Amino acid sequence: MVCDALNLRRAVLAVALAAAFLPYSHAGEISGTLSFVKKPPSVVLVYMADDTGADKGKKRKLDQKDQQFTKKMLVAPKGSKISFINSDNTDHNVYAADTDAGADFDIGLAPPGSTIDQEVNWAENAVIRVGCKIHPKMRAYVATVDSRYNQVLELDRTKQDHTFALEVPDTVTLVRVWLPNYEPVEFTLEKGGEHKVDLIKKGKVYGTLTVSRK
């Protein structure tokens, strides 16, 4: 009972605090277009790199089904935990071997129905690839991102043009865009601004990104 009362007080306080700050942190929107000259990549990550408010206590989940990861990318802050779930009817495994990011783990054999936790204990602002040692075609990315303002776009690879929109508060301005095998993109964008940049892979332009902010 004491505990419940305390929680209630905390909740009331949280709501009050949020209400107090609301008038000062107007939420705007960042929207963009990605156009590719060829087949687009399978996934794109867009995030505001100058926010660090992600909840480290919350467990993120990455599931496996039909011999695939159910998501192409998972966003998790450093210090949080990822639950690797196997909802498939065959055994799987999850491992990473990214020496640059310091991500080196192997959860071993993950039988159907299992959940195995792994701490995100490698570099911040890194995107690492995780895979299954039994099925090397199974691939997903884990992005160590502290920002609450992020969006993972799983692209329909039959289409060359893609759009996205992301609600962001006025306090953050640093946009980062990550695409597998492409050079990462980073720029600041103020309210009312627009930014256009080439998407480059191995020194060649494979597309353009246009982002505007309201």
Added chain:
Amino acid sequence: MCLKAFVRSPFRGLWLVLGLLLITPLAAQPPIGTPDEFDIEYPDDEEPSAEQVALGKTLFFDTRLSGKQNMSCASCHNPDLGFGDGLEKGVGSDGTILGRNTPHLYNLAWNALFFWDGRAASLEEQALGPIESDVEMNLQLPELIKRLKAVPFYQKHFAEAYPDQKPAISETTIGHAIASFERTLISDNAPFDRFMKGETEAMSEEARRGMALFLGKARCINCHNGPNFTDNGFHNIGVASGDVGRAAVQKGVTTQGAFKTPGLRNVLLTGPYMHDGSIGSLGAVVQHYIDAPKKGGKLSPQMEKIELSDLEILDLVAFMGALTDPVPVTPAKVP
């Protein structure tokens, strides 16, 4: 739909597959079907040009690629022998018997890792491996480049196929050309594919029964799944050869004695079977899958215990036969 109409329905094959999918649990293996060329991952998403493929074909048949000039890629990957050599284990240019069976080349365009142990991450990388291996073709790449540069045909055709590459003849372009040719070895019009398109009679009654077993109680689908009948995975299936397989490339609890699941398209043409070529017929292969789980050992959990009658084994073999669509290749004229 009444039974008679169902039996006559041109889409009976499809219904059969849909029905089988419905009765399997919610999580399932990637479905078998006809491969889609859209799903091919070309390096840098660039489809090769016709010039690059033609050049790769010439290189594939050229014995200049071996130290003693007595062996080409086609010596072991013989188009008339299911892009294999029909032998238990490969034989090198000096007669050395190699450690493993020569893999076939069908539908590698969709494949993930190469060699039985998956040590090459791309077909480009794979193509160069046997050339440099001292027990296989035994020719160092700088020496090969020198040889090719001395041939006017290659000077001309590398320059035409790779106008952006300086120099045009390099390890990169040689690997790219051979891999580009290999990616064209596509088999996608077998009786099975026609059956899936609704041509019910394309597969015999035996093959149709075999397909139901393949997807059902024989559990072949556990690993031989997707359009090319492979999960591209690595499993220990209990072929006792003393070879550690995948474990030599990647440590882990699942890699000991594990070898790549070969795709089954044209499997009838690609014997003998297993990584060591130790099994001569498809019937005996199926028998192995019945026997191995009973013996125990460190098998992949995908190797479920199964029981099949002799007739059912024949049905399975008939179904594998229905995956036959040879890819005829006329040897290139070597300059």
